[in-house]
Amino acid sequence: MTNINPVKINSKETAQKFLDSFDTYLFDCDGVLWLGKHLLPHVKETLEFLTKSGKQLIFVTNNSTKSRAAYCKKFASFGIEVTQDQIFSSAYASAVYVRDFLKLEPGKDKVWVCGEAGISDELSLMGFKSLGGTDPRLDERFDAEKSPFLTNGLDPSVRCVVAGLDTKINYHRLAISLQYLQQPQVHFVGTNIDPTFPQKGHIFPGAGSVIASLACCAGREPVYCGKPNKNMLDTIVSAKKLDVARCCMIGDRLNTDVRFGVDGGLGGTLLVLTGIETEDRALEQNSDHPRPKFYANKLGDIYELLGGH
């Protein structure tokens, strides 16, 4: 928690100060750039303006359901050109963690996935075979005497369970994931802690909610790879050789995005109010979450205040 009051970006001067303070901007995506399938106003123009101003743009998302390649397509669908090496997702960070920190061997060690295609796609790109995930046999109602994942025995090559958001989560997936988690030598990795995510005017259960169920029955906690965990930042800083003091994290959540920037020692943070937070929350001093250095009604305000030049 910082004692300096967050600066609202609502004038040419505050926007210019924001621009001069950083070389690299790390963006959360959903709630900052778009809401579901709707691009927020002047986002495209702001990103173009920052690029023209010589800034480096990096996109950091806790969404583990899509691979980075699939994320590029999402940007392209909004007419925004982004390359895969600008994107860091919790699924990718989890795969990096499995390879570089757990030192599992591609081609030999396998991973049980309790989550969507983004996780297995990223693991596959690194040469890891994954089991579970979107396997349609897991869509069948669970029966301990019929599940092929039990009747054929557990795969002894599985060395890790990676769990994340899965909108096809069911008892079958939970039960088999638990069988692997009961083996003490099997590592437990969670993509991200977000308990919920907003969609179409509703709040739905997020990765954290799926992982909480597994953590409860397995009696142990995972290592988390997404924001605000430092594993995510370590992955980015190492890949991009960043000067953290000249980096700014831009997000719509105090407890993940702003915390990520503050805990990671970044030069600054910007909270935008197009997601789940309010101006009151941005300004309040609360030991539950850190305060941002800057906040703005929306990301597009940067362009609206400066882009006219």
Added chain:
Amino acid sequence: MTNINPVKINSKETAQKFLDSFDTYLFDCDGVLWLGKHLLPHVKETLEFLTKSGKQLIFVTNNSTKSRAAYCKKFASFGIEVTQDQIFSSAYASAVYVRDFLKLEPGKDKVWVCGEAGISDELSLMGFKSLGGTDPRLDERFDAEKSPFLTNGLDPSVRCVVAGLDTKINYHRLAISLQYLQQPQVHFVGTNIDPTFPQKGHIFPGAGSVIASLACCAGREPVYCGKPNKNMLDTIVSAKKLDVARCCMIGDRLNTDVRFGVDGGLGGTLLVLTGIETEDRALEQNSDHPRPKFYANKLGDIYELLGGH
């Protein structure tokens, strides 16, 4: 935690002491009387012996998937005659809690169930209309734009969510339960905390694991009604007008059954080793769980040691 060493029932003298100490025995069922579909040795004979000795027998189960009526049938399938008023399940205790503690009105207030038939059956017997539960429309894959539970709007009569074990749990059930739990006026009741349950040589996710997922995304904890929560004991003591000092809880879990007896101030507890606990665990002094007053390899030892008379 008590400092008196647990007494092992392994002689006529220790068994007689156990018999003389209590008038009422409260039995956990799974792991004590049976394992899944298999009755444990000399259980029927022990129950008959206790009844002939003038003891009152009460059956207390955290299994919320079956109603008390369905439980009677399970006893009958083993040739054991038990009446419904001898059975207290976490589903029944939850329904009593909804009626007597939350004071919801049957016929007016409704309950959203995230769990199996035992919960809605018990609520229905009290006149409460429940929604969700085993409704087959919840078996469909969740789609925010198609789910009838969203497109038709939430039911404003729902005043409580009761959650328990559901082996058909899926994202659809979690997502709709969360919509109700986001309303602060909707109460949140959990049948029981057990994180797992044993079945056919495996350990599977229990009620606690399902509830943990909801608690995480809803950002709040439920009131639990099953063992070891006092709500369950209050329900039994009030219905049966028991002298707790002359009651003994018999179970296979230190953290639910023995804790239930100790926290409830019962005269004693008996841990049987036919479930998930070991003799070492029964004897160890550990701040994580209380110690039992008595323990035995199996319930049938009572009959084997005394029934020959």
